[in-house]
Amino acid sequence: MSSARERTYDVVVLGAGSTGENVADVVVKGGLSAVLVESELVGGECSYWACMPSKALLRGTEVLTEARAVDGAKQAVTGEQDVAATLARRDSFTHGWDDSSQVDWVQGAGIDLVRGTGRLAGERAVVVTDADGNGTRLTARVAVAVCTGSVGKLPPVDGLADVDPWGPREATSAKEAPARLLILGGGYVGCEMATAWQALGSQVTLLQRGDRLLPRSEPQAGEAVTEALRAAGVDVRFGVGVTAARREGTEVVLTAGDEEYRGDEVLVAIGRAARTTDIGLDTVGLEPGEYLPVDDTLQVDGLPWLYGVGDANGRQLLTHMGKYQARQAAAAIVARSRGEQVDGAAWSPTAATADATATPSVVFTMPQVASVGRTAADAREAGLPHRVVEYPIGSVAGASLFADGYTGTAVAVVDTEREVLLGVTFIGPGVAELLHAATIAVVGEVPIARLWHAVPAYPTMSEIWLRLLETWRDGD
């Protein structure tokens, strides 16, 4: 460390992804000063290597699939997707991996930014080391918020690290489609990237250790996505435990039992781990590499000045939930700085209540899987009295207008005592925007009796709501 500077802020935020940005923004709006510490791009994974580029890679395929499913329109789709243009469009969303516009936003929001690697250095202190080895010591009068996110996990497979595998970052930022792409893992990243790259020209092989895709969703979701991936030409394999990896020339070879799988690249998408390994957690008595243990105000247990927000706490690894937690945590920080009592009561402005029972997510496969709240399995495990109601979306007029031969399923989990929705899953083309209605119903705890008065406009796909209510009323 050639020179050291010292600065004091109300709030020091470690990590300038969307979660950190939101913490800083809300505390500044609440009258506190804040600084963001970032070693990579301001804006984080979501903007550059996750949500935005992945959805940009998928959108062209999606809309062409939709057009080809409408007789009369499909006759106009006589050409092929322009892959180079799709990749260029993807690059436009990541601004060519340049974060100037985000930095402009940070400055405009009255937030300071320090570039470099930040590490906790005891209570309320963060030391940032920049690329030249210069250090800045930041002291937080009020709070430090750790928003360092998560990283893709590498499984303990012999030789895997040496074959230069893709993680989600490489999969979303690749400059061209590999001829043959192997994917390890059938969660949402594996499924989305299989959908995207197969359509953009790769021959994709998807290797799943377990016996279904999207294992945390309703089982109908994994079944539908498996069928669709296979119909698109993806080689989907279950029960494949890869034990070794090697390169033969430019070829990647994965070994699983007696089988070998060969490709040009391999994407490892088996899950994520806390990005807390090298951030000085040991200086405050916490375990490096672990998710931060927090309460519903996102305050770290036993360290009232420390908050863990977004992926770093492991509650829900989703951009929108990180931003939600950021809003709630920042409100708690501001309230406490004013001496107000903050107790994390359910659904209060300072508690991330939705994390536990009302988290929405969309898997942008084709079909899409949009879900919120508890699955049937979740309800069973929680011992909640419930009934599952299922209806084929294709039987709804709006769906048949949307696409010829529309296939999809809606699954609702109803609390049979309180008669409210515990969770809803929509599986089918174009269902992403159907989800927020379910999110409001679950979060708002709107009684089924009242939902009968929420009339879906005809003929939209949302009419599925009426069919679910009728199916609920008529019993199983």
Add this chain to the structure above:
Amino acid sequence: MSSARERTYDVVVLGAGSTGENVADVVVKGGLSAVLVESELVGGECSYWACMPSKALLRGTEVLTEARAVDGAKQAVTGEQDVAATLARRDSFTHGWDDSSQVDWVQGAGIDLVRGTGRLAGERAVVVTDADGNGTRLTARVAVAVCTGSVGKLPPVDGLADVDPWGPREATSAKEAPARLLILGGGYVGCEMATAWQALGSQVTLLQRGDRLLPRSEPQAGEAVTEALRAAGVDVRFGVGVTAARREGTEVVLTAGDEEYRGDEVLVAIGRAARTTDIGLDTVGLEPGEYLPVDDTLQVDGLPWLYGVGDANGRQLLTHMGKYQARQAAAAIVARSRGEQVDGAAWSPTAATADATATPSVVFTMPQVASVGRTAADAREAGLPHRVVEYPIGSVAGASLFADGYTGTAVAVVDTEREVLLGVTFIGPGVAELLHAATIAVVGEVPIARLWHAVPAYPTMSEIWLRLLETWRDGD
């Protein structure tokens, strides 16, 4: 009348459109017997001449517009929409205007059907006259439900009836695109049909008497649709009061002041009137041609055995609201037949509460206009304390992924005392399925404070909800 039969049912339903079908279905499920009386096609306007065929005419244009708005995908759209295939697809939804499948459904549901023209003949009596002049006298032990719907109005324009004008029926069932189509009226039928036929090959001229399109929606809706129609080549004229019409050969000529407008067909879409002219209302002391005066259980004022359901009562001329009223009215009929007290209390299972303040509707123009509840003007007129919150949908990540250069607007009307939503309007491409979230929020009276916990999945267009909440919080 060559011969007369007599039959008695618990419930006699006049009109077998979707409203009548639903009344009959629910009362039969409730243990009553029911008969449907229909002079035309079972299934009614919506199935054959309104919702379904109009949306089928629009869907191909919509999905191609969406594909052309995504760089990478648009390069694949090198051909043109196949208009003949689009018309054939439309015909598949109307089953070639054959109602056999609906008749099968009626029989399967345990409902009787009498074809012919039904007229009230005093208390609890309906006489049906079939095409051969044979009569059947139906007596209702419990109730008669009038579900005869509405018809397109013809304005008092000299000569208009003689030019064989199109109504909504002809516009949705036309076998080919007229070269030049004149449209009288800028409500949702005029706007949708202008969108559809202009894209299918007609040169459309839309004549609106007033100074904006979609006059009952938020003003931003009419502005956006006007701009889009003009960009598509439609000649949109305001302040045009047509006073005379004539045919010159095959040409239709409309006169408005000094101006003449010429076309091959003219669609009259200036609104609808009760289809109650020739149904024997005079035999029970009601005025023929008027909407039936009903309470929230859809019971006709002063005639406890008579119900007016759907368009025939004029409350909300929308298929889905007719079906909603049908469910509520049928529940009231069944409950009263069991001697239960039914008072029409707000949001009860026997009251059509949503009619008044929570009616959703979607105009399937491009951009779409999806709205529920009260507009700002409605709130003003009702004297409700409110604030209007507006946000450009195109600024949301999900919208920018959906279409390059996405343009749209969301308008929320918030009750400033109760802090709940009074109404929401979304204007933009692909917003139809965003609506149901707003409908649930309005109907469920979900407080704004709770809506903050309903997190929109990223990156969907539904993120507009977060922006609306932030705009509300930050003031105007």
